[in-house]
Amino acid sequence: MPETTPVVAEDPEALADFTARVRAGEQIEAGEWMPEEYRFEALRLINMHANSEIMGALPEREWIPRAPSLARKMALTAKVQDEVGHGMLLYRVAETLGRSRDEMIAELVAGRARFHNVFHYPAETWADVAIIQVFVDGAAMQTQGALRSCSYAPYSRVLKRICYEEDFHIQLGLDVWRALAEGTPRQRAMLQDALCRWWTPIMHFFGMPDRVSPHTEKMLAWRIKVKSNEELRQQFLRKFVPIILEYGLDVPDPNLRWVEDEQRYVYTEPDWEELRRVGRNGGPKSAERLALRQRFHAQHAWVREAMSRWRAARADGAVA
Amino acid sequence: MPDARAAIADPAVRAAYREWLLRIADDELVIGHRHSEWTGFGPDIESDVAMSSIAQEELGHGRAWYEQIAADDGGDVDRLAFGRAPREYRHAALLEQENDGWEYSIVRLVLYEAFEVARLRLVAASGHEPAAGLAQTLSREERYHGLFADTWLTRLAGAPDGLERVQAALDRAWPDALGLFESTAADDVLRRAGVLPSSPGALRETWVDTVRPVLEQCGLAVPPSAGAREGGRRGVHTAAFEPLLVQLTEVWKSDPEARW
Numbered sequence: 001m002p003e004t005t006p007v008v009a010e011d012p013e014a015l016a017d018f019t020a021r022v023r024a025g026e027q028i029e030a031g032e033w034m035p036e037e038y039r040f041e042a043l044r045l046i047n048m049h050a051n052s053e054i055m056g057a058l059p060e061r062e063w064i065p066r067a068p069s070l071a072r073k074m075a076l077t078a079k080v081q082d083e084v085g086h087g088m089l090l091y092r093v094a095e096t097l098g099r100s101r102d103e104m105i106a107e108l109v110a111g112r113a114r115f116h117n118v119f120h121y122p123a124e125t126w127a128d129v130a131i132i133q134v135f136v137d138g139a140a141m142q143t144q145g146a147l148r149s150c151s152y153a154p155y156s157r158v159l160k161r162i163c164y165e166e167d168f169h170i171q172l173g174l175d176v177w178r179a180l181a182e183g184t185p186r187q188r189a190m191l192q193d194a195l196c197r198w199w200t201p202i203m204h205f206f207g208m209p210d211r212v213s214p215h216t217e218k219m220l221a222w223r224i225k226v227k228s229n230e231e232l233r234q235q236f237l238r239k240f241v242p243i244i245l246e247y248g249l250d251v252p253d254p255n256l257r258w259v260e261d262e263q264r265y266v267y268t269e270p271d272w273e274e275l276r277r278v279g280r281n282g283g284p285k286s287a288e289r290l291a292l293r294q295r296f297h298a299q300h301a302w303v304r305e306a307m308s309r310w311r312a313a314r315a316d317g318a319v320a
Numbered sequence: 321m322p323d324a325r326a327a328i329a330d331p332a333v334r335a336a337y338r339e340w341l342l343r344i345a346d347d348e349l350v351i352g353h354r355h356s357e358w359t360g361f362g363p364d365i366e367s368d369v370a371m372s373s374i375a376q377e378e379l380g381h382g383r384a385w386y387e388q389i390a391a392d393d394g395g396d397v398d399r400l401a402f403g404r405a406p407r408e409y410r411h412a413a414l415l416e417q418e419n420d421g422w423e424y425s426i427v428r429l430v431l432y433e434a435f436e437v438a439r440l441r442l443v444a445a446s447g448h449e450p451a452a453g454l455a456q457t458l459s460r461e462e463r464y465h466g467l468f469a470d471t472w473l474t475r476l477a478g479a480p481d482g483l484e485r486v487q488a489a490l491d492r493a494w495p496d497a498l499g500l501f502e503s504t505a506a507d508d509v510l511r512r513a514g515v516l517p518s519s520p521g522a523l524r525e526t527w528v529d530t531v532r533p534v535l536e537q538c539g540l541a542v543p544p545s546a547g548a549r550e551g552g553r554r555g556v557h558t559a560a561f562e563p564l565l566v567q568l569t570e571v572w573k574s575d576p577e578a579r580w
Binding site: 054057058061064065066067068069070071072073074077078080081084085087088091126176179180183184186187292296299300302303304305306307309310313 | 349352353356357359360361362363364365366368369372373375376379380382383386397398401402421422423475476478479480481482485567568570571572575578579580
C-alpha cells in the first residue's frame with residue numbers, strides 16, 4: 001500500500017455533504033460515496049489493525065506448547081485463536097474499502113506492510129503472557145474502544161465485538177498476573193522482569209504525542225481518529241498503573257508520577273527513534289517473525305491453489 | 321468428579337481400567353498439543369481458527385479423562401498430565417509425530433477421529449458409568465472434527481499434485497495409526513471382567529470399515545494392514561515424543577509445587 005495520501009480533486013459539494021454528515025455523528029456504510037483520502041486513511045488504519053492481529057498471534061503462540069497447566073494451555077489457545085479471528089473480521093472490513101485479503105496478506109508476508117510496534121518484541125518467559133494479556137491488550141483496548149465511535153460503520157461494528165473479547169483477554173491475563181504476583185519469589189521476579197522489558201514498547205504503543213497538523217485535524221474531523229495519542233496514553237496509565245502498584249510491583253519508570261493539578265501522569269520520554277525503527281519492521285523480532293510467516297506462506301502455496309481450484313470447480317457446478 | 325473406578329472391586333481390573341483411561345487421556349493430550357501447534361500458522365485464517373478449536377476440545381477431553389483417573393488416584397490433573405516420566409505415557413505413536421505439513425495433520429485427523437468415534441462408542445456402550453456418559457458427551461464434538469478432516473482431505477487430494485502428497489502422508493501415518501489398536505494384558509483383563517465389550521482387534525475392524533471408503537473416495541490407496549508400529553500403549557515411544565514432553569512440561573517442571 002502506498003505511504004502517501006492520494007491527491008484527488010473531489011466534487012466540492014459531495015465533499016461538503018460528506019463532512020457535514022460525519023460531523024453530525026453519522027456513520028458511513030460500505031459502498032457509500034466517500035472522499036478518496038478518507039477511503040485511503042480508513043483502509044490504512046484497518047489494514048494495519050488486521051495485520052497486527054495476525055502478527056500478534058506469534059509472540060503469544062510460542063507459549064501455547066509450554067503453558068504450565070491444562071487450563072492455561074486451553075485458555076491461551078483460545079486467546080490466540082480470538083486474535084486470529086479478529087484478523088479475519090478486520091480483513092473482511094478492509095476488503096469493503098477496495099483491497100483483497102490475498103493482496104493484503106501477500107504484502108504483509110513480504111515485509112512490505114506495517115503492524116503494531118509491540119508485536120516486534122520477544123516473549124521471553126511465561127510471565128510475558130501475563131504482560132501481553134493485561135498491558136498490551138489493555139493498551140489496545142484504549143485505542144480500539146475509542147474507535148468504536150469512528151465514522152466507518154463496518155469497522156465500528158467489528159470493534160464492538162473485538163473489544164468485548166479483548167476485555168475478556170484482560171481478565172484472563174489478570175488471572176495469570178495474580179498467580180505470578182502472589183506466587184513464589186521466582187515467579188514474582190519473572191513478572192517484574194517481563195514488565196520492565198515491555199514498558200517501553202507499551203509506552204510507544206500509542207505513538208508520539210500528536211503534532212497539531214492539518215492532517216491530524218482532518219482525521220479527527222472525519223472521526224477516523226477519535227482521541228489523540230497522548231489522551232489514550234494517559235487513559236491507559238490511569239487504568240493500569242494502579243494494577244502494578246496494587247500488587248507491590250515497581251513501575252519501570254522512576255520518573256512516573258501523578259500530577260494532581262494537571263490530572264495526568266508525567267513520565268520519562270521514551271526513545272521515539274526506536275519506535276520509528278520498529279515501525280519500519282526493524283524491531284528485535286521483526287525479521288524472524290516475518291520469516292516464519294514467509295515459510296508457512298510458501299509451504300501452503302499448493303494448499304491455497306487446491307482451495308481455489310475447489311472453489312472454482314464448485315462455482316462451475318462441477319462439484320456438487 | 322465421580323470416581324470412574326469405584327464400582328470395580330477387583331484391584332487387577334481396576335488397574336487395567338486405569339490403564340485404559342490413561343490411553344484415552346494421553347492420546348487426547350498429545351494430539352491436542354500437536355493441533356495447537358497450528359494456532360497462528362494454518363493455511364488460511366478460517367482453518368487456523370478451526371484447528372485451534374479442535375485443539376482446545378481435545379485438550380479439554382484429555383482433562384476430563386484425567387479427572388476420572390485423578391479421582392481414584394487422589395492426585396491432581398496437571399500432575400498427571402505434566403508430571404510423569406516418558407515411559408508412563410500410554411498414547412499411540414500416531415499422535416506424537418510432528419506436524420509434517422498440513423496434509424499430514426489432516427490425514428492424521430481423519431485416521432484418529434474415526435478411531436476416536438469408534439472408541440468412544442465402545443466406552444459409551446460399556447454402560448460403565450461415569451465413563452460411558454462422558455464418552456457420549458464427547459462424541460458430539462468429535463463428529464465435527466471428523467467432518468472438518470474429511471472435507472479437507474477431499475480438497476487436498478483433488479489438487480493437481482495433491483493426491484501424491486496426501487498419499488505420501490497416508491503411507492507415513494498408516495503404521496502409526498495401526499499402533500492405536502495395540503493390545504496389552506490390560507485389554508484381556510477388562511474383557512474377561514466384562515468392563516469392555518470388545519477387543520482392540522474388533523475395534524480395528526470397525527475403524528478400517530470407516531476409513532477405507534473415505535480414503536478410497538479421494539483416490540487414495542489404503543496401505544497394507546501389516547506393520548503396525550506398536551509400543552505406545554506400553555510406554556515405548558518414538559523419537560518425536562521426548563522433545564514434545566520437554567516442551568509441554570518446561571514451565572510446570574520449573575516449579576511443580578507453584579500455582580501457575
